[in-house]
Amino acid sequence: MFQSIEATREQLAEQQYICDRKLATVVFLALKLSKPILIEGPAGVGKTELSKAVAAALDRRLIRLQCYGGLDETRALYEWEYGKQLLYTQILRDKIGQLFSGVEDLRTAVDQLRAHDDVFFSEHFIVRRPILEAISSPEPVVLLIDELDRAEEQFEAFLLEMLGDFQVTVPELGTIKAITPPCVVITSNNTRDLSDALKRRCLHLFIGYPDEQRELEIIRLKVPEIGAVLAAQAVEVVHRLRALDLRKAPSISETLDWARTLVLLGVETMDRTILEETVQLLVKYERDTRQVAERMGWLLEGVTEAGMPAASPAAGVAEAAFRRPPATQAEPDKQDMEARRLEHAARYYGRDRLRLDASGGGR
Numbered sequence: 001m002f003q004s005i006e007a008t009r010e011q012l013a014e015q016q017y018i019c020d021r022k023l024a025t026v027v028f029l030a031l032k033l034s035k036p037i038l039i040e041g042p043a044g045v046g047k048t049e050l051s052k053a054v055a056a057a058l059d060r061r062l063i064r065l066q067c068y069g070g071l072d073e074t075r076a077l078y079e080w081e082y083g084k085q086l087l088y089t090q091i092l093r094d095k096i097g098q099l100f101s102g103v104e105d106l107r108t109a110v111d112q113l114r115a116h117d118d119v120f121f122s123e124h125f126i127v128r129r130p131i132l133e134a135i136s137s138p139e140p141v142v143l144l145i146d147e148l149d150r151a152e153e154q155f156e157a158f159l160l161e162m163l164g165d166f167q168v169t170v171p172e173l174g175t176i177k178a179i180t181p182p183c184v185v186i187t188s189n190n191t192r193d194l195s196d197a198l199k200r201r202c203l204h205l206f207i208g209y210p211d212e213q214r215e216l217e218i219i220r221l222k223v224p225e226i227g228a229v230l231a232a233q234a235v236e237v238v239h240r241l242r243a244l245d246l247r248k249a250p251s252i253s254e255t256l257d258w259a260r261t262l263v264l265l266g267v268e269t270m271d272r273t274i275l276e277e278t279v280q281l282l283v284k285y286e287r288d289t290r291q292v293a294e295r296m297g298w299l300l301e302g303v304t305e306a307g308m309p310a311a312s313p314a315a316g317v318a319e320a321a322f323r324r325p326p327a328t329q330a331e332p333d334k335q336d337m338e339a340r341r342l343e344h345a346a347r348y349y350g351r352d353r354l355r356l357d358a359s360g361g362g363r
Helices: 005-014 021-033 047-058 082-091 093-099 106-114 130-136 153-165 196-200 212-222 228-243 252-264 272-281 286-294 334-349 351-358
Strands: 037-040 061-066 078-080 126-128 141-146 167-170 174-177 183-188 203-206
Touching (some): 005 047, 021 047, 021 203, 037 047, 212 228, 212 252, 252 272, 272 286
Parallel strands (some): 037 203, 141 183
Antiparallel strands (some): 078 126, 167 174
8 A cells, every 4th residue: 555645656667657745645545535546538548558657556356347339237347157057957857857846836936936036036147347356356566447438328227336435236246245346437538528426436637748857757767778868769759749630649558569669679869760761650641651751851950860759849839849840831721822812902902993893883
C-alpha cells in the first residue's frame, strides 16, 4: 500500500512510470478511499501502463477486461457451463433415478427436484469472467477495465453496482460482495462521453501529451541506448508534429517505437533523409503523410546543425505560436471574389450604372 503521495511517485518510478504529483495524488487517494479511477485522454499516453505500474508496485495480480462493441455480462461477469452441467446430469443419471423412486405424482417430483437446485446451479458450474474473478478474489487485485468508451452505454449501467458497492448480482446465486475490494482502473480514449452516473462513482484523471522535458525523461528511461542529442531532436520533431492538424497525432508509445527504431538503425543525429524514411512510425494516415511531407522543412527547423534543439522563442511569444506551422495558401473563394468585384464596381461607376448593367440595359 502507498503510504504517501511522494511514496506513490517513488514506487511508480521504480516501475519505470514517470508521473507528476497530480497523478500520484489521484492514485494515492483512490487506494485510501477505495474508489475507482477513471482515466481519460488520447490513445497511447500511458493510461493502461499506469494500471500495470500500480499492480507491479503493490505486488498485486492484474486482471484486465478489454472492452469492445457488443460486450455484455456473459463476457465481463460470468457464464454458465451448460455442457458441464449436462455431462454431470448424464453421469449422475442413476442417482437421479434413485431420488425419484417411489414418487407417484408429478408435483411431488418437481418439489423434490427443486430441493436440489443448488447442486447444478452452483459456483462449480460458473466460468468466472474478469469482473467476477476480481470481486471474488481472496487477495487484493487490480482490475483494469480498458477502453470503456468502445462499449455501449448499457454496459456502463451494468458496471454501476460494482463500482459503487464492489458487489455483483448473479440471479441464480444472489449478490456476491467483494472479500477484498479491488483497485479498479477504467480507461477511456474519449471517443464518446461517459455517463455522469459512472463519473460520479470514480476519481477522475485526465492524461494528455507530456511537455518536452517530461517526454525526454520518458524516452531516456525507456530507451536508455539513445543518445542525448538524438533524444532531444526526436522530442522536438514529435512536438512539432502534434502542432499540425493531423487526424491522429503521434502518442508517447509511438514516440518510443520511433526512438527504438532510430537506435536500431544506428542514427546519431536527425536529418531529412532519416525523417522521411521513418515517419511512417509516427503518422498512420495517408492524408497526414501528405501534410507532413509538405511541412518537412518546418519540422526540421527546430534542430540546429549541432544537433540540439533551436533556441527558445523570444520573450513575450508563446510556445504554441513559436511552433505554429506555416499556413498553406488557401483556395480562392469565387463567391467572395464576385462580391468584391461588384462592390468595387459600385464605388467606381456609381450604383445607378451598376443596376443598369445588371438589368441588361445600356445606352
